[in-house]
Amino acid sequence: MSNELRAEIDREIAENKILVYGKGTKTMPRCGFTLETIEFFNRFGYPFEVIDVLEHLEKREVLSEMTNWPTLPKVFINGKFYGDTDILGPMESSGELGEILGQTFGAPPQPTIQLH
C-alpha cells in the first residue's frame, strides 16, 4: 500500500511544477497555514496545484517519511521539497525563490489580464 502511495505521490510531484500538499483545497482551505501558502503562491502568478490530504492519514504518513517533515502543508517545486512558508518566506526575501521559480518555468509569470 505504501509503495502504491509513494508511486502516486511521485506522479503528482512530477505532474505539477509547484505542488502543495495541504489541508483543504485551493477554493476551500481548511487550515490557516494551507491558506497562507495558497496566498503566498497567488502573489507569484505561476500555476500551482493543491492536493488535499486532510482525511488521508496513510498518505500523510508516507509524505512525512519521504520528506523528514512532520507537518502540513508541504511544498514541492520542480520535484524538490521546500518545506513550508517558514522556509519559503526567507527564500523569497533573499531572492533565491524567484530564481528557482524563474528557472522552473523558464519565463516570467503570465499576467492575468493581457492588454493588446
Place this chain on the structure above:
Amino acid sequence: MIDNASIRQLITAQIPDARVEIFDRTGTMDHFNISVSSAEFSQKSLIEQHQMVYAALRPALKDGRLHAVELKTHALERFPS
C-alpha cells in the same frame, strides 16, 4: 505529553552540540516552540537544518507525545580545533 528534558535528549542524541531552548506554548506539554543552535548546521540550508531536528524528534512526533512544533534553527560558527 512530553517534558522538556526528553525533548532535549532526543535532539542532543542526534545533534550532540545542540543548544536547545524549549517553550511550552499551551501549558499542555504537547505544543512547543523549540529553538536549536548547532555548529552541525553550518553549510546546511534552512530546510536541511529543520529536517535534522524533525528527524531527531521523529519518535515523539510519531507516537503522539508531541503534536506541534514551531521550530527555529541557528547555525553556529565552526571553529577549527
